[in-house]
Amino acid sequence: MKAAIQKSWISGVLAVSAASLCCIAPLLAFFGGVGGAATYFNWIGPYRPYLIGITILIFAFAWYQKLVIAPRQSEHCCEPAKSSFWQSKKFLLIVTLFSGVLITFPYYSPLFYKSPEKTSDNFVAQANFKYVLLNIRGMGCADCTKHIDGTLMGLNGVLSSSTSFEKAQTIVYFDPAKTNADSINHKIKEIGYQPAFMKND
Structure with missing residues (x-):
């Protein structure tokens, strides 16, 4: 019985870890500087709901x-065996709880990233900023x-950056005196995604 319980929580941790890789990998890449590594786990994204369901069933069991x-x-045993900490409640x-923290990661992950600044079109025009609209391939989750x-x-x-997972696009406002659309395109490639120009103004 103890072995079965241990196998259950090990299976649960493995399932929830797999479910969370596509969400946690970008954060690890962001802080660790291993840009392209984030996209290795993008394929897991569509299976995340199923892996979470499996995790919940495993822990319920x-x-x-x-x-x-x-x-x-234990009622049928004369002398119950002592269980170790690893087999305890x-x-x-x-x-x-650890698995719950991993499952809910997308809801609190914004705390770890720098928030893009909101910029009005008027301010951009007055400051002579330009913008580039890019298609982005390789995003596994939001x-x-x-x-x-x-x-x-x-x-x-770069003044502001706004990326949409649903549209698979990003729009970036920038100061042409300090950077350009090619540099922005190259930076996105550096972190492991595949950008393509849609509009460059």
Whole structure:
């Protein structure tokens, strides 16, 4: 029984880790400087809901074993065996909470990225800023937009960056005296995505 519970939480952690890779990889790349690595896990994005469902089922089964089946079996034993910390309810609770933190990562991930500045078209026109609209391929989930925007906001001369996962596009306002559309395009390629010019003004 103890081995079954241990296998359950190990399977749950593996499933939730796989489900979260496509969301966490951009953040690791953003802070670790391994830009292209973020796109290695993009293929996981479409399977995330299924992996989360599997994780929930695995942990529900582990808790059922721990709270229902294990006590029933211990009633038939004369002397219950002592369980280690790794097989305790406390450890199972820690692993369950950790999995919850990974599952909900997309909801609090904006805290880790630099927020793109909001810029009005009037201000851009007055300041003689230009903009570029790019198609972006290679985004696995909505968190990739934060990776792109956060990286571009660190580029000298970029005033604002707004990326849409649904449209697979980004629009970037920049100071032509400090940077240009080619540099922005190259920066996006550097972090592992495939940009293509749609409009350059």
